[in-house]
Amino acid sequence: MLRRYRWPMAIALGLALLWGLLWAKPQGFHLDRHQQLAADLRQMEQQDAVLGMIVLKIKVQLDPNYDQLTQAVQQFQVLQTRVNAHLPSTFREVGLRAAATQTPQTLQRTWHQRQMALEQFKSNVAIFNNSHRYLNHVIASLLAREATIPAPLQVALRELLQAMLTTDRQPQGGSLTPIVTALEQLAKLQSTAPIAQRSQIADVVTHGQIQLQSQMRINDLTPQLTDQSMGRLIEDILQNYEQRYSAALAKILGLLGLLVLCTVGLGIYAAILYRARVRSQRMAQINQRLEHEVQSRTAELSATLVQLQQSQSQLIQAEKMSSLGQLIAGIAHEINNPVSFIYGNIQPAQRYIADLLQLIDLYQDHVQIPASVAAWADEIDLPFLRTDLPKSLDSMLMGADRIRQIVLSLRNFSRLDEAAQKAVDLHEGIDSTLLLLKHRLNVQPHRVAILIQKDYGDLPPVLCYASQINQVMMNLLVNAIDALECEIPQRGPQFRPQITISTAITPDQRVRIQIMDNGPGIPELVQAKIFDPFFTTKDIGKGTGMGLAISYQIIVDRHQGQLRCVSVAGSSTTFEILLPLQLDPSPAIDSSQSGKSVLG
Amino acid sequence: MSFPSALQHRQYPRWPRILRPLLTLIVALAIGLGLAIGLKPSSATPIPPSIALIVNATQAPAPIQPLPQLKVLRPPVIRLGAQLFNDPILSHDRGSSCASCHQFNQGGADGLPQSIGNQGVPLTLNSPTVFNSGLNSAQFWDGHADSLEAQIDGPIHDSREFATDWPTVIRRLKAQPDYAQAFQTIYPGRGISEATIKDAIANFERSLLTPSRFDQFLQGKATLTPTEKAGYKAFQDYGCVACHQGMNVGGNLYQRLGLIKPYYTAQNPAKPADQGRMAVTHDKLDQYMFKVPSLRNVTLTAPYFHDGQIKTLAAAIRIMAEYQLGRPIPEADIDHIIAFLKTLEGQPQSIALVEAQ
Numbered sequence: 001m002l003r004r005y006r007w008p009m010a011i012a013l014g015l016a017l018l019w020g021l022l023w024a025k026p027q028g029f030h031l032d033r034h035q036q037l038a039a040d041l042r043q044m045e046q047q048d049a050v051l052g053m054i055v056l057k058i059k060v061q062l063d064p065n066y067d068q069l070t071q072a073v074q075q076f077q078v079l080q081t082r083v084n085a086h087l088p089s090t091f092r093e094v095g096l097r098a099a100a101t102q103t104p105q106t107l108q109r110t111w112h113q114r115q116m117a118l119e120q121f122k123s124n125v126a127i128f129n130n131s132h133r134y135l136n137h138v139i140a141s142l143l144a145r146e147a148t149i150p151a152p153l154q155v156a157l158r159e160l161l162q163a164m165l166t167t168d169r170q171p172q173g174g175s176l177t178p179i180v181t182a183l184e185q186l187a188k189l190q191s192t193a194p195i196a197q198r199s200q201i202a203d204v205v206t207h208g209q210i211q212l213q214s215q216m217r218i219n220d221l222t223p224q225l226t227d228q229s230m231g232r233l234i235e236d237i238l239q240n241y242e243q244r245y246s247a248a249l250a251k252i253l254g255l256l257g258l259l260v261l262c263t264v265g266l267g268i269y270a271a272i273l274y275r276a277r278v279r280s281q282r283m284a285q286i287n288q289r290l291e292h293e294v295q296s297r298t299a300e301l302s303a304t305l306v307q308l309q310q311s312q313s314q315l316i317q318a319e320k321m322s323s324l325g326q327l328i329a330g331i332a333h334e335i336n337n338p339v340s341f342i343y344g345n346i347q348p349a350q351r352y353i354a355d356l357l358q359l360i361d362l363y364q365d366h367v368q369i370p371a372s373v374a375a376w377a378d379e380i381d382l383p384f385l386r387t388d389l390p391k392s393l394d395s396m397l398m399g400a401d402r403i404r405q406i407v408l409s410l411r412n413f414s415r416l417d418e419a420a421q422k423a424v425d426l427h428e429g430i431d432s433t434l435l436l437l438k439h440r441l442n443v444q445p446h447r448v449a450i451l452i453q454k455d456y457g458d459l460p461p462v463l464c465y466a467s468q469i470n471q472v473m474m475n476l477l478v479n480a481i482d483a484l485e486c487e488i489p490q491r492g493p494q495f496r497p498q499i500t501i502s503t504a505i506t507p508d509q510r511v512r513i514q515i516m517d518n519g520p521g522i523p524e525l526v527q528a529k530i531f532d533p534f535f536t537t538k539d540i541g542k543g544t545g546m547g548l549a550i551s552y553q554i555i556v557d558r559h560q561g562q563l564r565c566v567s568v569a570g571s572s573t574t575f576e577i578l579l580p581l582q583l584d585p586s587p588a589i590d591s592s593q594s595g596k597s598v599l600g
Numbered sequence: 601m602s603f604p605s606a607l608q609h610r611q612y613p614r615w616p617r618i619l620r621p622l623l624t625l626i627v628a629l630a631i632g633l634g635l636a637i638g639l640k641p642s643s644a645t646p647i648p649p650s651i652a653l654i655v656n657a658t659q660a661p662a663p664i665q666p667l668p669q670l671k672v673l674r675p676p677v678i679r680l681g682a683q684l685f686n687d688p689i690l691s692h693d694r695g696s697s698c699a700s701c702h703q704f705n706q707g708g709a710d711g712l713p714q715s716i717g718n719q720g721v722p723l724t725l726n727s728p729t730v731f732n733s734g735l736n737s738a739q740f741w742d743g744h745a746d747s748l749e750a751q752i753d754g755p756i757h758d759s760r761e762f763a764t765d766w767p768t769v770i771r772r773l774k775a776q777p778d779y780a781q782a783f784q785t786i787y788p789g790r791g792i793s794e795a796t797i798k799d800a801i802a803n804f805e806r807s808l809l810t811p812s813r814f815d816q817f818l819q820g821k822a823t824l825t826p827t828e829k830a831g832y833k834a835f836q837d838y839g840c841v842a843c844h845q846g847m848n849v850g851g852n853l854y855q856r857l858g859l860i861k862p863y864y865t866a867q868n869p870a871k872p873a874d875q876g877r878m879a880v881t882h883d884k885l886d887q888y889m890f891k892v893p894s895l896r897n898v899t900l901t902a903p904y905f906h907d908g909q910i911k912t913l914a915a916a917i918r919i920m921a922e923y924q925l926g927r928p929i930p931e932a933d934i935d936h937i938i939a940f941l942k943t944l945e946g947q948p949q950s951i952a953l954v955e956a957q
Contacts, residue, residue, distance in 0.1 A: 065665060
């Protein structure tokens with residue numbers, strides 16, 4: 001059986017596994033994370049430009065505080081942290097394994113350097129701003145009192161101021177040489193200053209140096225802070241990543257397409273399986289119906305066959321009964337007349353013989369008997385003859401009477417003149433049958449007599465086909481006798497074979513006739529078949545197998561009665577006939593009609 | 601349909617058998633789906649922000665800017681942070697909390713040169729104020745934490761401070777049903793963790809902005825006395841504002857102590873704790889570089905400097921003038937500057953919120 005479903009199961013399993021794989025594979029691809037990472041990287045790139053811009057603004061003193069820079073750095077830091085956290089897994093998803101570990105490190109390192117540079121930038125800008133402001137202030141205050149300051153010093157101070165103005169607020173930070181030159185000049189002329197202003201000039205030199213140093217440092221830092229090297233680095237990472245991402249996305253989309261195809265395939269396969277199921281169900285239904293039809297047809301046919309057999313046996317039986325009945329009726333009629341002559345004439349003959357014997361007596365008393373006559377009288381032993389002759393006649397009368405009785409029984413049994421049903425005394429029929437069977441009940445050379453026990457109830461005349469009922473009685477009694485005859489040698493001298501015939505009216509107004517023998521009983525296996533036509537347990541040639549079948553037919557079909565057999569193995573068998581008191585003619589018509597339809 | 605084929609119906613598959621491939625299919629699908637769902641890792645979503653700062657830019661690009669406007673998005677986070685901030689459960693001996701060194705009635709610091717640690721031993725540096733610390737570009741004097749969240753790791757692990765570790769802290773908090781429930785409500789799906797504890801405390805700290813009269817002045821909502829105005833002018837003229845600028849009047853850059861003139865000399869030798877940012881960057885250029893502190897509430901947070909060695913503000917200004925600015929500031933101007941600095945005093949904004957619970 002399994003072999004038959006190996007392929008459908010394998011296909012289903014394969015498709016389902018493929019589906020699961022196709023479903024599971026894109027689950028490992030986090031589109032949202034990719035989008036987030038790409039967005040973060042782009043924002044970092046932008047933020048790098050923003051940082052550069054802020055740095056320039058601070059440098060040219062458009063931005064007098066570091067709030068914006070601090071905020072921008074913090075934002076960049078947030079992005080950087082997020083990118084570093086998500087980049088490795090996201091990169092690995094698109095196959096950038098080496099980059100997944102290197103890129104965060106590179107970014108981290110670059111950003112760290114950038115932060116350090118920014119801090120230095122802030123510190124130096126603060127230093128520059130402080131000194132620059134102070135220099136402006138102190139030089140202005142010195143020049144305001146130009147009378148007290150020697151002219152070369154004044155020139156030097158003015159040059160420094162000039163140099164500061166030209167290099168001040170230059171985004172790209174021009175050459176610092178003028179400041180260097182001015183400061184050298186100033187340092188040389190420092191000693192020429194009047195004592196009152198000497199400390200101020202010294203301050204100018206100190207702050208000038210500090211300013212110069214910070215300015216140089218700022219000019220060094222500015223290019224690397226504004227060259228957007230972070231941005232370019234990120235751009236490179238992004239380009240590399242986006243190529244791989246597009247490829248990976250295309251692959252995922254392809255897988256999704258396959259998934260859709262696989263789903264459709266699964267759907268179609270399921271539909272095919274479903275259709276196959278529905279078809280097989282329908283097929284099974286059709287088959288069941290067909291089988292049912294065949295069974296009922298077979299049952300009908302076998303029923304018809306049984307009925308045909310019954311009809312046939314009925315016909316044969318009817319034919320047999322008909323001819324036997326005619327024969328018996330003819331014999332009975334033919335014997336009836338001569339027997340009537342004999343029976344009718346014996347009584348007058350007795351009277352005549354008595355008269356004649358009286359006459360002989362008178363002759364002997366009153367007439368001398370010649371010797372020849374006396375000798376003849378001695379010869380025939382007249383006294384014996386006188387006593388024996390009436391006895392002979394009595395015997396003849398008895399025999400004639402018996403012949404009459406037998407003829408009457410034959411006529412009762414055949415009843416050819418009574419084709420229609422008639423109310424009869426069932427007891428009379430039973431007695432006639434018993435009479436016919438008397439020779440079999442009597443003592444036989446090899447066995448004792450079979451005792452008949454009659455237990456008749458009070459029966460009204462019953463409307464029935466009397467000859468048929470008699471036939472049933474005959475069959476049942478013959479069977480009982482046959483059974484007992486077989487049993488007698490088995491059971492020995494103690495056995496008293498007996499048939500009990502009992503009749504009664506049942507509470508539901510039916511006649512019940514029970515014929516019970518104390519024979520061997522009928523085995524259960526055999527009980528089921530006893531009413532089947534041609535079934536017999538008797539020796540070949542002895543039984544026809546029709547007796548009980550015909551009996552059953554007569555009782556059940558013709559009389560709407562019941563014929564049952566109750567047997568106790570080893571002790572008794574009882575056949576019970578139940579007949580309705582009033583025979584309803586209509587079912588008989590029905591049964592004949594149904595028989596016709598079946599045959600048709 | 602012919603009779604004989606119909607009679608052979610028992611050779612046709614009956615429906616439970618035909619169902620077998622279908623069942624296999626369904627089971628396989630279920631396994632596939634379960635596998636797919638099981639394989640999909642939950643993406644870590646960031647904790648949503650609890651506060652927003654709206655920057656009030658003045659029209660002129662002035663060096664000092666008013667404080668941003670505080671908008672509390674998730675008040676329960678702030679309340680939880682305040683509770684944690686004040687709870688000694690965070691320290692190993694349950695003897696100190698964040699509030700031990702950052703007292704609200706001491707301007708967010710503790711008024712000591714150096715805070716006293718858990719063993720009664722002073723720490724090496726002066727406690728900076730917690731007020732407005734969210735506006736700093738980095739935390740600690742040497743800036744070794746770049747956020748308030750990162751800052752918390754310092755005191756937690758420092759053997760002289762809380763002397764504990766995160767597993768212990770988390771275990772302790774989980775043992776307290778009210779904390780367990782508060783965290784579960786505020787951080788659904790996360791509960792008590794290092795990240796959520798840090799988030800609550802750091803956001804509470806971020807909410808500790810102290811708007812002052814000077815902020816109102818910058819926004820044209822208040823006036824300064826002539827002395828204060830003179831102080832503000834002096835503050836700018838002497839160059840203080842070169843470093844003490846921005847919303848926090850400092851706190852967003854590093855500067856060397858002893859810029860014009862060396863602060864540490866043979867007479868005043870530097871201790872290990874005085875190395876400044878060099879401890880972080882290991883760059884000689886960063887020696888004695890310290891974070892420029894915010895001057896908000898500076899009048900309330902004596903003593904001064906990273907080591908808390910300068911007891912008065914006037915003294916601090918004098919040192920600044922000498923070593924950082926390279927010129928003396930007359931005493932009259934120092935008084936004015938102090939008057940100006942007093943206008944930067946303020947009370948933390950979110951206290952009302954925390955106390956209102």
